[in-house]
Amino acid sequence: MRTIKTEDIILNVKEMCMEANYELSSDIKEKIISAKDKETSEIGKKILSQLDENMKIAKEEKIPICQDTGMAVVFVTMGQDVHIEGMGLTDAINEGIRQGYTEGFLRKSVVNCPIERINTKDNTPGIIHYDIVPGDSFIITLAPKGFGSENMSKIVMLKPADGIEGIKKVVIDAVREAGPNACPPVVVGVGIGGTFEKCALLSKKALTRNTDTHNEIPYIKDLEIELLEKINKLNIGPGGLGGYTTALAVNIETYPTHIAGMPVAVNMCCHVNRHISRSL
Amino acid sequence: MIEKYIEVPFDDEVVKNLKAGDYVYITGTVYTARDAAHKRMYEALQKGENLPIDVKNNCIYYLGPSPAREGQVIGSAGPTTSGRMDKYTPSLLDLGLKGMIGKGKRTPAVIDSMKKNCAVYFAAVGGAGALLSKCIKESEVIAYDDLGTEAIRKLKVEKLPVIVVIDCEGNNMYCIE
Numbered sequence: 001m002r003t004i005k006t007e008d009i010i011l012n013v014k015e016m017c018m019e020a021n022y023e024l025s026s027d028i029k030e031k032i033i034s035a036k037d038k039e040t041s042e043i044g045k046k047i048l049s050q051l052d053e054n055m056k057i058a059k060e061e062k063i064p065i066c067q068d069t070g071m072a073v074v075f076v077t078m079g080q081d082v083h084i085e086g087m088g089l090t091d092a093i094n095e096g097i098r099q100g101y102t103e104g105f106l107r108k109s110v111v112n113c114p115i116e117r118i119n120t121k122d123n124t125p126g127i128i129h130y131d132i133v134p135g136d137s138f139i140i141t142l143a144p145k146g147f148g149s150e151n152m153s154k155i156v157m158l159k160p161a162d163g164i165e166g167i168k169k170v171v172i173d174a175v176r177e178a179g180p181n182a183c184p185p186v187v188v189g190v191g192i193g194g195t196f197e198k199c200a201l202l203s204k205k206a207l208t209r210n211t212d213t214h215n216e217i218p219y220i221k222d223l224e225i226e227l228l229e230k231i232n233k234l235n236i237g238p239g240g241l242g243g244y245t246t247a248l249a250v251n252i253e254t255y256p257t258h259i260a261g262m263p264v265a266v267n268m269c270c271h272v273n274r275h276i277s278r279s280l
Numbered sequence: 281m282i283e284k285y286i287e288v289p290f291d292d293e294v295v296k297n298l299k300a301g302d303y304v305y306i307t308g309t310v311y312t313a314r315d316a317a318h319k320r321m322y323e324a325l326q327k328g329e330n331l332p333i334d335v336k337n338n339c340i341y342y343l344g345p346s347p348a349r350e351g352q353v354i355g356s357a358g359p360t361t362s363g364r365m366d367k368y369t370p371s372l373l374d375l376g377l378k379g380m381i382g383k384g385k386r387t388p389a390v391i392d393s394m395k396k397n398c399a400v401y402f403a404a405v406g407g408a409g410a411l412l413s414k415c416i417k418e419s420e421v422i423a424y425d426d427l428g429t430e431a432i433r434k435l436k437v438e439k440l441p442v443i444v445v446i447d448c449e450g451n452n453m454y455c456i457e
Contacts, residue, residue, distance in 0.1 A: 042281055043281060043301075043303070043443065046281075046303075047405050050405050050408050050411055050441075051405070051407060051408055053408075053411055054405075054407070054408040054409070054410050054411035054412075055410075057410040057411055057414070058356075058410040061410070062349070063346075063352075063355060063356050063409070063410040063413060064346045064355060064356040064409060064410065065356070065407065065409065065410060066356060066358055066406075066407045066408075066409045067343065067344060067345050067346045067355065067356035067357055067358050067360075067409040067429075068344075068358075068360070068409075069346055069356075105346060105347045105348070105349050105355055106346055106347075107344065107345070107346040107347070107355070107356075107429050108428060108429065109344075109429070117316070119427070119428050119429075119430075121428065148360065148361045148383075148384075148406060151361065179384070179385060179454060180383060180384045180385060180403070180406075180445075180454055181361050181363060181383070181384035181385060183383065183406030183407045239383070239403060239405055239406065239443070240383075240384070240403075240454055241403070241443065241445075241453055241454075242453075270406065270407050271407055272407045
């Protein structure tokens, strides 16, 4: 049995909220820089240069990369031999979010209720997912999610007969319909399989995977590569104003599903694909 | 790519000179308003009340900034998705609103109203809020303070870089394949 104090969890979540919003992971940074050379459109090149400069200013001056500093999505992978000491774990994570968004000068974008819509003024609550695993590890992944792209996401309950071609159509149509609204270049998170809610969760989790990696299943890796190529021929381009660089990556996660179903979820994310993990 | 420099507030003559695809640097006064402020303004108009800002010949920036640190004018300050304002936009255009800065598609109803009222729609680069904040020289909350980031702010901007996406003739950069 290993004991973890909630005061350590609060501190780590707070720091992660800030770090994730000031600096992107190196894979995304490098993809934007290399896209500048490949981009064929003049305005596209200019926009990619602005995104590059924006990342530098954000890091140096600790100004959020994007004003939409997101709703804090948190994935906790917790070993069953871990004992949490202090307050409730969920309360501790929310306290970390509260401190991070307040002390980090991050925007408070959460409203109390989808109908009443009163700002909670501290960006809580977060969206917290728990995974219980054997052992005594404790890993937190924080992924602040902006809603310009979140609003362009979708889930489709395909029939098994729709096959892999049906999956490709769902993903490509989602990117096409999102067009300029999702702030391209985008990262496309795709979930295939599971149930309705599992599929959506897979697509969100897919966004937290390093974009230099591929799914371990060979035919899913091939699908990631093929979809990225096809998406980058749509001529949506940076800012949706035409060009090659529509997506930086397509990340797919799969899960076993029912004999009658083939759910597909597409979670759109702009280039500000923030995610950061720590092991406590 | 044609580069142009304009000052806001502006009139029909300036708007007519802006064509879809132009790269424009905006200097002058713009007002921020996004979802909640638009809803409130729309409801005020429906009740026959006055708006807290005179939109005539002015430009609205669809923006909810992040908070400023000490010594900063404003935090991160990029555009939000314009389409969510579409329901409320024609009423403001009818009152003489000349320009909008945001990102993303607009409905045919908004584009028709832009043509009728001679107005222009600009896109700023989404996800470049730190960079764009450097063009904002003054910021003051002037209405709906209780809305936090969604309050209406009066901004002084200097050479804010934008692209004309939809011009007053309805030419639309997002529709060019």
